[in-house]
Amino acid sequence: MDDFVLAGDLGGTNLRIAAVDRQGRLLYRAEAATPRYSDETRVVEAAFGLAEECKEQIGADPLAFGFAIPAIMDAAEGRIFSLPNLPELAGTPLGASLQAKLGLDVVLENDANAAAIGEHWLGASSEFSSSIFVTLGTGVGGGIILDGKPLRGPDGTAGEIGHMCVEPLGPPCGCGSHGCLEQFASATAIVRMAHELKSEFPDSKIIGASGLTALDVFRSGIDGDPLCREVFRRAGMYLGILLAGLINALNPEAIVIGGGAADGWDLFIGPLRAEIAKRAFHEPAERARILRASLGSDAGIIGAAYLAFSRFTAHSVNVN
Amino acid sequence: MDDFVLAGDLGGTNLRIAAVDRQGRLLYRAEAATPRYSDETRVVEAAFGLAEECKEQIGADPLAFGFAIPAIMDAAEGRIFSLPNLPELAGTPLGASLQAKLGLDVVLENDANAAAIGEHWLGASSEFSSSIFVTLGTGVGGGIILDGKPLRGPDGTAGEIGHMCVEPLGPPCGCGSHGCLEQFASATAIVRMAHELKSEFPDSKIIGASGLTALDVFRSGIDGDPLCREVFRRAGMYLGILLAGLINALNPEAIVIGGGAADGWDLFIGPLRAEIAKRAFHEPAERARILRASLGSDAGIIGAAYLAFSRFTAHSVNVN
Numbered sequence: 001m002d003d004f005v006l007a008g009d010l011g012g013t014n015l016r017i018a019a020v021d022r023q024g025r026l027l028y029r030a031e032a033a034t035p036r037y038s039d040e041t042r043v044v045e046a047a048f049g050l051a052e053e054c055k056e057q058i059g060a061d062p063l064a065f066g067f068a069i070p071a072i073m074d075a076a077e078g079r080i081f082s083l084p085n086l087p088e089l090a091g092t093p094l095g096a097s098l099q100a101k102l103g104l105d106v107v108l109e110n111d112a113n114a115a116a117i118g119e120h121w122l123g124a125s126s127e128f129s130s131s132i133f134v135t136l137g138t139g140v141g142g143g144i145i146l147d148g149k150p151l152r153g154p155d156g157t158a159g160e161i162g163h164m165c166v167e168p169l170g171p172p173c174g175c176g177s178h179g180c181l182e183q184f185a186s187a188t189a190i191v192r193m194a195h196e197l198k199s200e201f202p203d204s205k206i207i208g209a210s211g212l213t214a215l216d217v218f219r220s221g222i223d224g225d226p227l228c229r230e231v232f233r234r235a236g237m238y239l240g241i242l243l244a245g246l247i248n249a250l251n252p253e254a255i256v257i258g259g260g261a262a263d264g265w266d267l268f269i270g271p272l273r274a275e276i277a278k279r280a281f282h283e284p285a286e287r288a289r290i291l292r293a294s295l296g297s298d299a300g301i302i303g304a305a306y307l308a309f310s311r312f313t314a315h316s317v318n319v320n
Numbered sequence: 321m322d323d324f325v326l327a328g329d330l331g332g333t334n335l336r337i338a339a340v341d342r343q344g345r346l347l348y349r350a351e352a353a354t355p356r357y358s359d360e361t362r363v364v365e366a367a368f369g370l371a372e373e374c375k376e377q378i379g380a381d382p383l384a385f386g387f388a389i390p391a392i393m394d395a396a397e398g399r400i401f402s403l404p405n406l407p408e409l410a411g412t413p414l415g416a417s418l419q420a421k422l423g424l425d426v427v428l429e430n431d432a433n434a435a436a437i438g439e440h441w442l443g444a445s446s447e448f449s450s451s452i453f454v455t456l457g458t459g460v461g462g463g464i465i466l467d468g469k470p471l472r473g474p475d476g477t478a479g480e481i482g483h484m485c486v487e488p489l490g491p492p493c494g495c496g497s498h499g500c501l502e503q504f505a506s507a508t509a510i511v512r513m514a515h516e517l518k519s520e521f522p523d524s525k526i527i528g529a530s531g532l533t534a535l536d537v538f539r540s541g542i543d544g545d546p547l548c549r550e551v552f553r554r555a556g557m558y559l560g561i562l563l564a565g566l567i568n569a570l571n572p573e574a575i576v577i578g579g580g581a582a583d584g585w586d587l588f589i590g591p592l593r594a595e596i597a598k599r600a601f602h603e604p605a606e607r608a609r610i611l612r613a614s615l616g617s618d619a620g621i622i623g624a625a626y627l628a629f630s631r632f633t634a635h636s637v638n639v640n
Binding site: 130241242278279280 | 392394401402450462464466471472473474475476477478479480481483484485486487488495496497498500557558561562564565566568569570571572573598599600601602603604607
């Protein structure tokens with residue numbers, strides 16, 4: 001049996017853990033619902049169960065455990081400052097508790113940073129030494145890779161692109177600000193904007209639909225529904241405004257867009273590119289490749305596996 | 321005689337060259353008006369004259385020449401893409417021409433990057449390994465220092481913070497975008513906003529003033545003029561909105577604000593800090609020191625001297 005690590009991704013809905021080898025292949029996947037009212041004990045118990053399942057299936061012991069979690073955190077220190085979607089975990093010694101329960105070295109990482117690292121290791125940005133990853137999910141997360149390394153900053157909080165302001169008087173954001181990118185480009189924002197636009201588009205097919213999702217809005221947009229197309233136009237416009245600014249500030253080689261709402265690519269990429277063409281300087285705008293993420297929902301697990309291999313094993317991993 | 325370099329700063333108004341030693345001390349300064357309709361030959365001639373003056377005064381030969389210029393450029397390659405304020409120089413082999421005429425190794429650098437390097441070497445951010453420098457002059461320039469090194473990017477254009485959008489439908493910018501920070505926080509913008517607000521503040525003392533400057537607006541603001549205070553409130557608010565976003569994205573240790581319009585500090589720093597408090601995450605916002613630049617208009621020359629010493633001499637310079 002080759003070396004492997006366990007790598008996990010704690011989402012608001014599901015907790016997933018996989019056994020991952022040095023080539024980044026997922027050898028076995030285990031999944032459970034994220035415990036509701038996730039206090040630390042229940043998350044540790046759930047992770048332990050899935051980890052045991054993976055070990056049993058592989059029939060060997062993993063080298064370490066990398067865990068992507070939706071937290072504002074200092075990954076180097078394992079300090080969790082806050083978890084907007086799982087507030088009960090804030091301030092808990094989650095890493096130490098997992099380490100004790102699993103009997104493994106544990107590395108925690110912000111989920112968007114982990115996904116950025118995954119895409120940089122084996123995904124869309126693997127050919128580039130500098131890239132910006134943005135994930136359009138329930139919220140908007142981000143990760144910045146410079147010179148092949150994630151930019152963390154002294155508090156480990158760098159990369160929170162979703163909470164840069166694109167519209168000063170825009171909708172209030174859970175972070176306390178107004179008009180963050182997250183309020184225009186997340187799956188949540190897609191649905192909110194669709195509801196907001198109903199009065200302007202009284203003939204839209206989505207009027208009257210119950211339990212509307214971002215995917216519904218996308219599908220109706222592809223079918224030509226003007227309201228839904230307008231929603232994605234706005235999302236793309238604001239994402240383009242922000243990315244144009246980041247192109248001017250950081251001159252990245254690539255920008256990788258992932259997350260569930262990236263399914264709307266065909267509807268938002270045009271407006272997005274138009275804003276970059278209008279607002280970014282010519283040379284860095286020509287340079288920056290705008291790419292769709294290629295690892296899907298496994299990006300975070302693959303990035304967490306990369307971190308587990310590189311932090312806790314003497315052997316180097318198969319990096320570019 | 322100790323080793324020294326020549327370092328220059330090409331502004332829209334003045335061309336300055338100084339002899340600078342390894343401690344960053346300016347041993348002698350020479351200055352001339354920037355040649356109008358600055359074709360390359362005239363700039364090279366003017367620089368040559370000032371360089372000769374410096375050499376004569378010092379009585380020795382410099383090691384190299386560092387030159388800060390207002391260009392979108394690739395400093396590593398010496399390629400000039402564009403110079404918004406001195407368009408005649410775009411595309412010219414300025415570095416090579418200077419090298420031939422002066423008989424010295426020449427390094428060119430974007431003026432805001434040079435100033436960021438100067439402040440990092442000997443100025444306000446010298447204690448910090450990561451900082452963002454923003455200079456509020458005719459335009460708004462920027463430079464980003466990460467891990468003690470300027471962030472350049474593959475095209476050398478990184479750091480153009482002044483051309484990140486803070487108001488999507490804001491005033492048109494010379495760069496082709498709308499609502500760039502430069503349109504709210506430059507000296508030019510201060511004056512424009514003062515004129516725009518006259519109808520709202522019919523009793524303002526500046527109404528009827530001819531040849532209004534940003535300094536006039538600041539002085540009247542300090543004297544309590546409501547229009548002028550509102551102008552700087554807006555400038556501080558937009559600068560704060562942008563810096564809050566950069567704090568979330570980059571988690572810098574320090575932000576250094578320089579340039580002529582930084583004279584308005586007392587009027588804009590309050591609104592600026594309020595936006596950061598509202599819009600940035602707690603830990604990185606607490607971390608980021610907001611500092612006034614300490615090298616004044618010499619920052620670019622000192623940064624250019626640093627680059628001349630470090631690129632062209634085997635000996636290390638006195639860096640932190």
